[in-house]
Amino acid sequence: MSMKIPFFNNKQTKESFHYTEDNTPDHIAIIMDGNGRWARNRGMPRVVGHKEGLSAVVKIVKVAVKCKVKVLTLYAFSTENWKRPNAEVDFILRLPKEFLTIYLPDLIANNVRIEAIGDIENLPTYTREAVQHAIDRTRDNDGLQMTIALNYGSRHEILNAMKKMIADVNEAKLSLDELDEQRFSRYLHTAGMTEPDLLIRTGGEKRLSNFLLWQLAYTEFWFTDVLWPDFSEKEFMHALEEYRQRKRRYGGI
Ligand code: IPE
Ligand code: IPE
Ligand code: MG
Secondary structure: OOOOOOOOOOOOOOOOOOOOOOOOOOEEEEEOOOHHHHHHOOOOOHHHHHHHHHHHHHHHHHHHHHOOOOEEEEEEEEHHHHHOOHHHHHHHHHHHHHHHHHHHHHHHHOOOEEEEEOOHHHOOHHHHHHHHHHHHHHOOOOOOEEEEEEEEOHHHHHHHHHHHHHHHHHOOOOOHHHOOHHHHHOOOOOOOOOOOOEEEEOOOOOOOOOOOOOOOOOOEEEEOOOOHHHOOHHHHHHHHHHHHHOOOOOOOO
């Protein structure tokens, strides 16, 4: 439960670490679920699970860097999560600052670029400023892009995209004839990002919970019962192995 988890200073050499770069997904999205149950199973308050979940984030970012994943999108707080008790919401929304205060130097040293998707403007100042600071400090990095989905809801995102698009049509910046999927996707928070190749959901539930509904149209899904705080490098590599066996047809044969 300690926050002082060694991040990138591991002693594992590239050779001792079993992985292949062949057919590694470029973009992996993760629904990090099961923190509350992890804590409850130990007779502890739910927030302990959220805190412990940070160590899993550290582990997975590290292995994603090692595997040369290009984009890692992490679902940290949904637009529906506001329904939770205030104290839990408050605790979760303080975690980005806590995480970045400790790990931003490591992330910078490892060429990670931080991005955020979601309604960031309507987050508490301490959350918004910590995330914005990390985005600004890592803007020029060109290694792993770590996208944090915070106050993110896909329907909200699509509806907003539609409103902005209609405004552009009304102002004659866009004509309906030239509107296609590619142009529409530029109005989403994920504008300019590739779509996820692989979606991982921990915690046993088999649903999307309003995550990236547009972007996941042809994504491969991988589910595990493992609760997020227990999610390990081994599990992650297992997901990658299974992904490599999948045949993506996109409707073809
Ligand atoms: C996921 O864990 C983290 C967030 C939604 C913020 P949960 O808090 O949903 O944990 P469970 O699903 O209740 O175990
Ligand atoms: C999805 O988990 C959101 C995040 C992991 C941030 P939830 O725990 O909120 O999803 P539901 O409520 O089980 O669908
Ligand atoms: Mg949950």
